[in-house]
Amino acid sequence: METLLRELAPQVLTALVRHHGGFDTCEDAVQEALLAAAMQWPVEGLPDNPKAWLITVASRRRTELWRSDTARRRREETVFARSVPDVPEVSAVDDSLTLLFLCCHPALTEASQVALTLRAVGGLTTAEIARAFLVPESTIAQRISRAKARIKAAGFAMPPPAELPERLRAVQHVLYLIFNEGYTASAGSSLHRVELSAEAIRLTRQLRAQLPDDGEVAGLLALMLLTDARRPARVSADGTPVPLDEQDRASWNAALIAEGVELITGTLASAPIGPYQLQAAISAVHDEAAHAGDTDWAQILTLYELLRTVSPGPMVTLNRIVAVAMVRGPTEGLAELDVAVADPALADHYRVDAVRAHLLALAGDRAAARKHYELAARRTLSQPERHYLISKAAAMG
Structure with a gap:
């Protein structure tokens, strides 16, 4: 129910x-x-x-x-x-898309778009949203209240045709943010917030049902399915994250992988390529490898080169560098990382130290790897990731 x-x-x-x-x-x-x-x-x-x-x-x-x-x-x-006063007509049409567009109005901040979407379209209570994002309930209530006030004058209607592409991108981005926060929580004692990732998948399925010919909507759904398929193997019994190359692939969700692969294969063949499709394709390559050693890193690097062109960003940069190291060796990966850290968006980010530590370990410099694992552990706000990074540092001797 x-x-x-x-x-x-x-x-x-x-x-x-x-x-x-x-x-x-x-x-x-x-x-x-x-x-x-x-x-x-x-x-x-x-x-x-x-x-x-x-x-x-x-x-x-x-x-x-x-x-x-x-x-x-x-x-x-x-x-x-004795009467039902002025009840609106019950339409057979699902207007969830219109509501999503309204919640992602450009007048709202990103945080407000996320909160209002979860409240109005997702049906989560203010308390549930606050618990998911580890912020006071009053903070979420204020965001939602301000968001409603800002869009009050907009009225309930689809945006003009000229605004549709940009608004759709905002909707996709909000759903992507909700999924990512659920899949890898940015802070707190748990790596996953399943209620958020599940809600993001549900809403993206609805979006896909209403826009079946949009390649990026299909790509976003495929990305979520292929990523979420690995969730059962991402955490050990004590709550510590398990890296991709060490996961028990037999526990991955085969049904989600099959659905995601079919979806991304079909959309890549029929729609203009966009960043969500490329990310989904990368996830598909990982998911289709029976063992970590079977991963086609050359194909992944090619996909990251395309993604860097289509949608550059700090996390794309770091992930591409890992692929470079896997294809061309850790020395070349470290050289590229030295250049990449000049980006202010990566300044003091714990993932930079985590990637550097990983590449140093591959290169055989265990002492330096330990140092950077420890730095990464001090900088992350996620308790499970901190425990994992500390354990990696300890394993370096």
Whole structure:
């Protein structure tokens, strides 16, 4: 039932906002309707049309909220209970895409886009979002409140055609951020926040269903599936991260790998190539190797060269350098790393030290590798990664 409610939540919110306006009030009304459903449906049974039931209840609650005068609400209670006031038409069309576009409005900060998307489209409570990102609930509440205020004047509608490509890129980026934070938490005691990565995959599946011909949407979904397939092997019994080359590949999710490979193979053959497709292709090469030693690093390096051209960035730079070392040797990788660290975006980033330590270990300089593993451990905010880096430093002797 929880899955059904999360799927219906954005559709019900869309119906109310489109009909009544007032994003904030409508969103509160929908949350109360979802709560009512969670309490009543297990006892009374699932209604014939769950979406219509939620819209009716949310519409009534929205009207109650709008009538802020308690005395007047009491006088009207009898009449109100006998009718359904101005309930919006139940559409068979899923307007989740419109809602996603609204939540990723360019007037909002990236953090606000993420929070509002999880709240309005994902159906997560403010408390759930706060726990996922390890920030106070009041901080998330403020972000969501400010976001609603900023988009109030925008109205509920798809952006003009000229703005669609840029807005779609923002939607994809927000979903990508949500997935990455769930797959490798930036801080805290757990490496994974499964609720976030699962929500990102669910929403991206919805986006793919509504935009089946978009190659980058397909690439983003494939990337998530191929990456998440490795999650069962990423953490040891004590919570320490397990590097890719040491993972038990038999525990990888074969069904997700098969779906992801099929998806990226099809879209690469039929759509213009973009950064999400290239990242998915790299993940596919890793996932299709039965053993770490079977990995086609030359193909991965070629894909990173393309990705560096299409969508350069600090993490692309570091990952490409690892591929260079695997193909041409650690000495060349270290030389490229010395050049790359001039990028301010990489200054003092713990991954620079982690990559340097890895390459130094490959080159046989264990003492220097230990030093940089220790530096990386001090700089990361993730407790599982810190424990892993400390263990790697200790293994260097």
